[in-house]
Amino acid sequence: MLESKITQLTVRDVRFPTSLEQHGSDAMHTDPDYSVAYVVLETDSDAALKGYGLTFTVGRGTEIVVCAVKALSTLVVGKTLKEIISDFRGFYRLLSSDGQMRWVGPEKGVIQLATAAILNAVWDLWARVEGKVRNKPLKTNTSDPAKLISCIDFRYITDALTEQEALDILVKAKKGQKSREEQMLKEGYPAYTTSCAWLGYTDQQLTQLCSEALAQGWTKFKVKVGADLQDDIRRCSLIRKLIGPNNTLMIDANQRWDVNEAITWVTKLAEFHPLWIEEPTCPDDVLGHASISKALAPLGIGVATGEQCHNRVMFKQFLQASALQFVQIDSCRVGSVNENLAIILMAAKFNVPVCPHAGGVGLCELVQHLILFDYVSVSASLNNRMCEYVDHLHEHFKSPTIIRNAHYIPPKDSGYSCEMLEESVQKHQYPQGEVWRAIEQQGKQ
Amino acid sequence: MLESKITQLTVRDVRFPTSLEQHGSDAMHTDPDYSVAYVVLETDSDAALKGYGLTFTVGRGTEIVVCAVKALSTLVVGKTLKEIISDFRGFYRLLSSDGQMRWVGPEKGVIQLATAAILNAVWDLWARVEGKVRNKPLKTNTSDPAKLISCIDFRYITDALTEQEALDILVKAKKGQKSREEQMLKEGYPAYTTSCAWLGYTDQQLTQLCSEALAQGWTKFKVKVGADLQDDIRRCSLIRKLIGPNNTLMIDANQRWDVNEAITWVTKLAEFHPLWIEEPTCPDDVLGHASISKALAPLGIGVATGEQCHNRVMFKQFLQASALQFVQIDSCRVGSVNENLAIILMAAKFNVPVCPHAGGVGLCELVQHLILFDYVSVSASLNNRMCEYVDHLHEHFKSPTIIRNAHYIPPKDSGYSCEMLEESVQKHQYPQGEVWRAIEQQGKQ
Known part of the structure; x- marks a missing residue:
């Protein structure tokens, strides 16, 4: 074959x-x-x-x-x-x-x-x-460390991670691999939800979705912020009350602020004890994120970024500069598994947890493989680690993600889980699919 | 209008x-x-x-x-x-x-x-x-500092340059503007040539082109390096002999090396006294360039980069980290004049000379406007400053660049000088233009 x-x-x-x-x-x-x-x-x-x-x-x-x-x-x-x-x-x-x-x-x-x-x-x-x-x-395409290493282009990252260091990390993590794999099959990988608090949702939607999620066993929640400070204070306060002091809250500004603005704004949300502020500023700004990280560390708030971090060289610098405390790999932004292997291994070397970005269409399906790989074959740790989950659009996939008790259950089918239902593809093709033709018709009426 | x-x-x-x-x-x-x-x-x-x-x-x-x-x-x-x-x-x-x-x-x-x-x-x-x-x-679209500033998006750069600081730089540079403009009209802006030493040229081509350029008054020469060290040594040695000790030599690796490799390689070319090493590594690697700059400074070699630096936020960091000693703006890589204004003003604040990237098709025609602006309205200095020139493909433009005694002579026609001859455009349209159809025909024979 x-x-x-x-x-x-x-x-x-x-x-x-x-x-x-x-x-x-x-x-x-x-x-x-x-x-x-x-x-x-x-x-x-x-x-x-x-x-x-x-x-x-x-x-x-x-x-x-x-x-x-x-x-x-x-x-x-x-x-x-x-x-x-x-x-x-x-x-x-x-x-x-x-x-x-x-x-x-x-x-x-x-x-x-x-x-x-x-x-x-x-x-x-x-x-x-x-x-x-x-x-x-x-x-488990391959469990041979040398084979995995041979998929990585080390160009431009050897000053942070050599091929030999990468190999050593993989070989060392062989220990206990079998039991971690069994643990994952049984319990799954911890997830957090972003579905409750998109910026366009009303307080009522937010309250309802949050309550439902709590009932389903979710313990970690992400809230979109950054458009209006008073709104953010109200929404964060509302959610913190709903989820209680022991559950985890993260906030996400999607690049809205300049560096100093980010520090000021997030400081005003510190009372709600977010674990991290995600994408506080321009995704290209390594030094800016380093300044923000340094300013927010005394407040116990980390910086998370990566969904628009476009290659291994950028991640390398974020790690070198202590500019992030959570590495948010994405399955599509960088050069597929090849480049994500490099990023996961650099994160391991710098001892920074990987907490993938997901959601969208197919991102959960794809990235679950990468984070399972990280736990089983690289980091061997769940400390401060979790994978984003958003409950939209999974119905269009042949092997959709399975979430049980707020954990990703490892996929059983062979492949990278992103085969879509042909019917869904055809219906949603742009602009000729029937869904878009119907929207166009409505626009004309 | x-x-x-x-x-x-x-x-x-x-x-x-x-x-x-x-x-x-x-x-x-x-x-x-x-x-x-x-x-x-x-x-x-x-x-x-x-x-x-x-x-x-x-x-x-x-x-x-x-x-x-x-x-x-x-x-x-x-x-x-x-x-x-x-x-x-x-x-x-x-x-x-x-x-x-x-x-x-x-x-x-x-x-x-x-x-x-x-x-x-x-x-x-x-x-x-x-x-x-x-x-x-x-x-001279506008000589009103406030109007110019209103073209710049300061998002993500206020930690390095505020709107007020930018305005102050422009207002301060009003002094002597008139005489600098007259000077430019008379003498032109200093240029260097990259036309003599492309990597694919033979030593014979190189010798001939270099001798011709010297005869035409060129004093600053750039050589492509990075594919093979022994080749580089031979070519740099040849050119240094041809141009003598007092003319300027620059070398350009077009991103070929990893960080440590760059330092080792360039150190071996130091005997030929290049003014700068251009694009030693990945264009995204601010911290890598900072390491290279630090290592090469004692050898008197600066780092130049920018032609693939994709926005003002990257340039901001290069300046903040002292990762370059020559800012190579490009007229097409970033968001046009708007973003280049921001970059030129940041370079002025950090006191780093701007030496534009040009060549290609139309880059010389465009960027001459920006570097004239830099001299007349911002930096007011020619110290360590020069603009790249490559003598290809100018014949396809309605108002091609004018080079006199290795200087760019300011364009006289209104506009941004990049209107092409309609006949050239049609002949070279891909794939249907006659030039490409002829090449396709030859390929078939």
Whole structure:
């Protein structure tokens, strides 16, 4: 099966009209339509083997990512899976460092999101092939540390993590791996919810959703802040009262503030004891986050960021500068599993917990594999660690996430869990799917 | 004329087959086809007023930028020039922070290059309108400091430069402005040449081009390095011999190295006394550049970077961390004049010279305006300052740069100097232009 050749790559623009109900709204993204550039790799295998991948977007602009996926596809089609994974580091660099296309990046923005969609599909394909034999999901594509290391491009990060150091971390974590795997299968990985407190929700919605979540066993809650200080105080106060002093509260400003403004604003929310302030300022501002971290440390508030941190070099600097206390990896923003392996291993070296970003469309499905890998094969710790969860749009996936008692239950199906239902894809294709045609019709009336 | 409404935006993919002769080749871009996404804004003015803008690319991937320009065009078409420039800061943010499209950036990569192309056209349009009345090129669109400041989005940089500080710099530089302007008109702005030593050139080509350049009055030369150390030593030695000890040599690695590798490699080239090492490592690595700067300072070698530095927040950090000693602004990588104003003013505050990146297609035409502005209206200094020049592809422009005795002579025509000859555009449109059809034919033979 590894000999299967990739014969075709298709990519589609799939959008969900979430803005109609203010799901996903925050201080900077006031009307997101959760979307994906959805990639399918077809192969010449007899078993009709396919690979599914996606990258998450929030509406307009998805067509640009689709265009970029098409541009990169010529580097993928015609290769066998074996060719790719026998030099996955080389293949990663082929995509990320094409002598012409790297100019429009490099390794950032649209072209990096497109790289993620394609490589997510390649990892899915690989996992399915391994699964055909051993029925294992992505997190165990390979348990060979040397093989994993060979997927990582260490260019530009050797001053923070050498190949040998990375290997040592993986080898050391072999100890106790079996029991951690069993623990995960039994208990699952701790999650927190962002579904209760989007910025566009009313206090009434917020109260109701929070109460329901508590009843379902949730203990960790994230609140969107940053548009209006008095609103934030009211909302944080309300939620802290609802969840009590012992549950965990996090706040998220989605890049709304300048550096000094962030410090002032968050200081005024300190009385509600948030564990972290997420994305207080520009995602590119390593030194700004370092200043904020330093100012907020005495208040017991950490800084979390990463969902728009575009590559391993940025994460490297955030870690070097002590600019974050929680590393929020994302399954689509950087170069897929390859680059996230590098980031997870750097976080381990710097002893900073990884708490993934998820939500959107398919991000929970994807990132659960990465955080399970982190616990089982790298960090071996749950201390201060949890994975974001948002309960939207899972019904469009063939193997949706399973949450039990506020924990992610490890996926059982082979693959990277991001195959969508074909019917959902067709209905939501933009602009020709029936959902969008109906919205257009309504607009005309 | 300010009341003119923008009625249409067209964008075309224009590529020049420069890779055929290794023009522009460096350690990371081995086969660039210099290209542009070329924007024309049409208006409803009686005078058939148009605005011309572009962003530079190196071949494949230009179609993605074209797609992004189209996505952004809905935010531009229908607006009058007056609406835009009466709140240019707001218009800049409209483009850079659209609630949906910012996800595929923000302010980086493809979407930022597209923003630059559009805003370059808007600045051109504005300059032409001013020129109709006063016949002045872009550098003097407005000489009112407050008006200039109102074009800048200070979001995320107030910890390094406040609006008041920026204003103070401009007001202070009013002194002597008139005589500096006269000086520029007479002598021009000092330039250096990169045309002699692309990585793909033979030693013979290099010797010939260098000798010719010396004869033409050039005194400052840049050499591409980074692929092979022994080659670099031979080439630097050759050029240093050719130009003698008193002329200036700069070296450029185009991001080839890791941090420690950069320090070791450049140390071995120190005997040739380069003024700077340009792009020693990943353009995102502020802290890496700071380490390199610190290590090379005792050797008298500075660090230069910026052509792939994607926004003002990155430049802010490079300055805060003393990670560069030469600020290489680019007219297309960041958000046009608006963002370059912010960068030029930050460089002034941190007292670091601006030495623009140019070359490619149209970059010299554009950036000459910015560096003239820097000298006349901001820094008032030529110390350690010079602007890159490459002598390719100027023949495709309606008002090409004028170089006299290795100096840029200020443009006389109104506008931002990037209107291309329509015939050139049509011939080089990709893939349907006759130049590309001929290459395709040859490939088939």
